[in-house]
Amino acid sequence: MADSDSRPRVICHMMTSVDGRIVVDGWPISPEERRHYEQVHASYDADGWICGRVTMEPFAGGLRSDAEVAREHPGGGARDDFRAPGEFDSFVFAVDASGRLAWESGDIEGDHVVAILTERVSDEYLAFLRERGVSYLLAGAAEVDLPLALRKIASGFGVQTLMLEGGGRINGGMLRAGLIDEVSLLLAPVVDGRMGTPALFDDDEDCTPYRLSLEGVEQREGGFLWLRYRVS
Template identity: 45%
Template sequence: MTSDSEDRPRVIVHMASSVDGRIQSRRWGGIEVGSLYEEVHASLNGDAWMCGRITMQGYTRGQPTDDSDPTPVPRVSHIVNRAAPGYAIALDFGGRLHWGARNAIDGDHVVVVLSETVSDAHLNALRASGVSYIFGGRDTIDLAMALKTLRREFGIRRLLVEGGGKINGSFLAAGLVDELNLLLAPAVDGGSGVPALFDHEGQTTPGIRLKLRNCEALDNGFVRLRYDVIRDVDAP
């Protein structure tokens, strides 16, 4: 079994994919996964869930924004709510998402992970929105640092990482994935270049070994696979 770090959350990658590992569900011939995905999401008892910028755009679309205030802002964590029932973590290193009047998603308080190079105007807009934010580095994102900050500032112990594939791949390459919870759909995508479960764009990294914790047949042909990541110290 993997051992949990005391200074960062346990990271559980929670995804749905076709049998060949592709994650664009609209290409699965009309198979509906949303309600099942959310049901399993709830069963994992995460303190927070995290997605990348592209996924999070769906929650911010059409929201008004005002990035016109250039008042200097120190590059330190801005914490609005430490007692939320849950947290929606947006990886938006370049500061491109505009939340407007929205600071929660289905009751989960929004926390944005940013680069220290984002503009003062953007930070002021986030403050005006009531959104919390932390920093994950300056020129390149340091996921380990961001996780430690989430643990320290918000008490997050279990984090569900829910894509897309590039975000999942970055966590995998950084050695930060502890568990994989996969809903396998009864479909084959077959497309070349279609986003995959793990799509790391950086330097090639060694694969990881998994230990099967549970395999469960679900309704409508879905299979739930739950794995722990085997660390070197866990290997026999």
């Protein structure tokens, strides 16, 4: 694993089916059973959570057009990160390399929104975020540099514990980069079986399999299991 001294401790917390899929829509579980997920999340007392763009779309309130996204920064001259005015107790970090999300506000149920962007996003988009009270970090030229982003999350916002609750791609990217310290898996008593739906970890690049060390097992109501693994 990567040196964690300069970045938050990262827990990948997800609910999966028995066959490892993570799209819960259509699963035969009750609203009460779904609350297991939030209860376990709260037990970590984390400073924030992080997801990718697709997961964040329903929270943002809108998307920018292809034409707007295509107006990229021409390069030249460093630009600063931005922390919105105010005091914040918890954060949500949205990995959005091209600046696709058109945020309506800088708040999701009390969590302050911080966009994780690349240097290619335009000055106009950065101004748009500032107007809506959304903080942002610039990490990487064309693709998000995840280790750099986590270092900035720690130094800029004081985050010590971060919940990774994304889709398979960002989870896979964080795993490949050695940035996950623990996997918190809420295993639902469901077999999904839908071909092509995202798994807990998906990676287009060569990914070295990781051996996990079991830290805990807890049986919960409704046939759910909470499994905790340390990433070796």
